[in-house]
Amino acid sequence: MPPPAKQAPPTAPAPAAKTQAVAAPKSQPQKALEKMGLRRDIDLALHLPLRYEDETRIVMLKDARDGDMVQIEGQITHSEVTFRPRRQLRVTIDDGSDTCVLRFINFYPSHQKTLSVGARVRVRGEIRGGFVGREMVHPSFKLAGGELPGALTPVYSTVAGLPQAYLRRAVLGGLGRADLSETIPAPFLRKTPSQPLLSLRDALQFLHHPTPDVALSTLEDHSHPAWQRLKAEELLAQQLSQLQARRVRAAMRAPALSGPAMRGPAADGASLQGPQCTLYEQLLERLPFRLTAAQQRVCAEIALDLQKNIPMHRLLQGDVGSGKTVVAALAAVRCMDAGWQCALMAPTEILAEQHFRKLIAWLEPLGIRTVWLTGSQKAKERRESLAMIASGEAALVVGTHAVIQDKVVFKNLALAIIDEQHRFGVAQRLALRSKMSEGGEEPHLLMMTATPIPRTLAMSYYADLDVSTIDELPPGRTPIVTKVVNDARRDEVIERIRGQLAEGRQVYWVCPLIEESESVDLVNATHTHEALSNALPGVLVGLLHSRMSVAEKKAVMGLFTDGLMGVLVSTTVIEVGVDVPNASLMVVEHAERFGLSQLHQLRGRVGRGAAASACVLLYSTGDAPRLGEMARARLKAMVETNDGFEIARRDLEIRGPGEFLGARQSGAPLLRFADLEEDADWLAWARDLAPRMLDRHAELAHRHILRWLGGKAEFLKA
Numbered sequence: 001m002p003p004p005a006k007q008a009p010p011t012a013p014a015p016a017a018k019t020q021a022v023a024a025p026k027s028q029p030q031k032a033l034e035k036m037g038l039r040r041d042i043d044l045a046l047h048l049p050l051r052y053e054d055e056t057r058i059v060m061l062k063d064a065r066d067g068d069m070v071q072i073e074g075q076i077t078h079s080e081v082t083f084r085p086r087r088q089l090r091v092t093i094d095d096g097s098d099t100c101v102l103r104f105i106n107f108y109p110s111h112q113k114t115l116s117v118g119a120r121v122r123v124r125g126e127i128r129g130g131f132v133g134r135e136m137v138h139p140s141f142k143l144a145g146g147e148l149p150g151a152l153t154p155v156y157s158t159v160a161g162l163p164q165a166y167l168r169r170a171v172l173g174g175l176g177r178a179d180l181s182e183t184i185p186a187p188f189l190r191k192t193p194s195q196p197l198l199s200l201r202d203a204l205q206f207l208h209h210p211t212p213d214v215a216l217s218t219l220e221d222h223s224h225p226a227w228q229r230l231k232a233e234e235l236l237a238q239q240l241s242q243l244q245a246r247r248v249r250a251a252m253r254a255p256a257l258s259g260p261a262m263r264g265p266a267a268d269g270a271s272l273q274g275p276q277c278t279l280y281e282q283l284l285e286r287l288p289f290r291l292t293a294a295q296q297r298v299c300a301e302i303a304l305d306l307q308k309n310i311p312m313h314r315l316l317q318g319d320v321g322s323g324k325t326v327v328a329a330l331a332a333v334r335c336m337d338a339g340w341q342c343a344l345m346a347p348t349e350i351l352a353e354q355h356f357r358k359l360i361a362w363l364e365p366l367g368i369r370t371v372w373l374t375g376s377q378k379a380k381e382r383r384e385s386l387a388m389i390a391s392g393e394a395a396l397v398v399g400t401h402a403v404i405q406d407k408v409v410f411k412n413l414a415l416a417i418i419d420e421q422h423r424f425g426v427a428q429r430l431a432l433r434s435k436m437s438e439g440g441e442e443p444h445l446l447m448m449t450a451t452p453i454p455r456t457l458a459m460s461y462y463a464d465l466d467v468s469t470i471d472e473l474p475p476g477r478t479p480i481v482t483k484v485v486n487d488a489r490r491d492e493v494i495e496r497i498r499g500q501l502a503e504g505r506q507v508y509w510v511c512p513l514i515e516e517s518e519s520v521d522l523v524n525a526t527h528t529h530e531a532l533s534n535a536l537p538g539v540l541v542g543l544l545h546s547r548m549s550v551a552e553k554k555a556v557m558g559l560f561t562d563g564l565m566g567v568l569v570s571t572t573v574i575e576v577g578v579d580v581p582n583a584s585l586m587v588v589e590h591a592e593r594f595g596l597s598q599l600h601q602l603r604g605r606v607g608r609g610a611a612a613s614a615c616v617l618l619y620s621t622g623d624a625p626r627l628g629e630m631a632r633a634r635l636k637a638m639v640e641t642n643d644g645f646e647i648a649r650r651d652l653e654i655r656g657p658g659e660f661l662g663a664r665q666s667g668a669p670l671l672r673f674a675d676l677e678e679d680a681d682w683l684a685w686a687r688d689l690a691p692r693m694l695d696r697h698a699e700l701a702h703r704h705i706l707r708w709l710g711g712k713a714e715f716l717k718a
């Protein structure tokens, strides 16, 4: 229900100006403002209305049409509380042209008082043709009189505990105080010669309080010149901050890892033959497979970066199963060849441990000490790891978030590798980079992801990132066949599982993860686990869920990895990245509830060996006759393509860039106003302007970034 307009005006003061020294205890709305990120005056000024209400005009009832949102003014001629069909307050208003009934299901004595017979009131609401004539249900109202506003009334997005009226006053205050002086150099104040830009001040004034003659459609579709100014501003801030981050990094120093030539007596390259050959060469030699052409290419790209004394900032993207781990290992040994330490961080313990096992199998034979670091480790083991990292005895550290904790001191870290980078926050990446003990230097950073970024997004959000792409799978893989199957045909699926087990293969069965109700999931998974155990006598069926301890999870995963367990039922999206090549069938229950890239990640758990693999997406429409449109689009995409890049493109299409990026990079400011596709010309304008501004108008550039990104600009460097 819209709050009645006749509330006492909010008495709480507008948010304190920055200069106020002594902080009074914060009121609830103030806290809510902060939670919404509306801290500074400029943040408030940039909090633009969701929509507007027109309180500038009073409409005669005879002119109002059904369904119109109108403001009327008239006299109350009748007021009563009725009890049929339920208790409600019914009031009749007469504006001289017609009458209308106002109905309130929720009301207070104060409402009745204001709306007593004889009173003149101003009422706003949607007019409808009711049972017994026209009516408004729960309109807002106040006593008549007072001037009509000259501008539309803004309606802002808000949260619980932050009344609209309070927020309006806060925004108005912020708008008055914020520094809105021009930051765009005069020659650039236009996109084309015929399209000069409004000033930011005028644009914001207008967007918060547009004059009633504006065509509302131009505000809704953001085509109004005031919106154009905001889009231009925002894109410019984004381009400026990314370019600045790039330049800051270019000015930073990292150890140049020019490989074995740097190593002591071998510097002349004379002893590169025989047993003296580099770790890199030895590892290549020992691998049970040949690198694909794509792997070779990205290894070369990484090697070039590592040779520079500028910190690498590279994203390695490659579809699930494309073989990113070995590329990481080769980068690591390059680092060690030059005599430096390397750290590899993964988002979960299971994944980190899997890397650890694989890496020790590859590296220990070369005499490389690798240590393990996680939160769940025993104190003694952990102390030993820390000591070896500090002394430099350990050349490689593999672990979870534990790797970036304060206590971890490296002797000489030169390369940090982050797997599944989108699962890490920006702050964590910054922390990893601050781990260089050498003053003033930064480690090289290699981030890996199986969720590729479509080009338009890469250009805009990751302008500051170099990207290497593994665009082919290792040879000998048979493509995974994906089938969408109605849940009613579960029995056939179980039959299929039997077939796979009979061939000595293993099977994943994933149950959905609904964040709000872990316990329901658990019940669901437990049922499935029981049902499968019963249906498959003599087969070890395991259960993995998020409530298990790390040790329990490890034990279950161990059985599956070692091939002793035939079927693994899991509630958690099987830890992204697990690698059990013998698994050949992936069943996803309630596949309609999963996101597209999630489904693709899951499917990527099979098809890792030479055996023909399949993915069965079980769906259920519940009570609905058919699946929702988005869910259908996702399942269709899964059947139609196995290509992670195509999947990412479709995902972007289905979800839009906000959500697409939101999930992958918490902390990076997303575009609020501009749209990359729609505003491609403003993006081009901003890309052109940003370097010139940094070169020639550094002060303006700085102010512009600060205005839009505030403290978040630091984050963009991560």
Ligand code: ADP
Pocket: 289, 290, 291, 292, 295, 318, 319, 320, 321, 322, 323, 324, 325, 326, 450, 474, 475, 577, 579, 581, 608
């Ligand atoms: P992802 O890119 O998803 O992290 P992994 O690094 O886990 O993929 O590799 C998937 C599997 O492919 C692993 O078992 C790995 O040993 C194997 N592999 C990697 N590169 C090659 C290659 N060039 N030829 C054959 N198998 C490879």
Ligand code: MG
Pocket: 324, 325, 419, 577
């Ligand atoms: Mg991986």
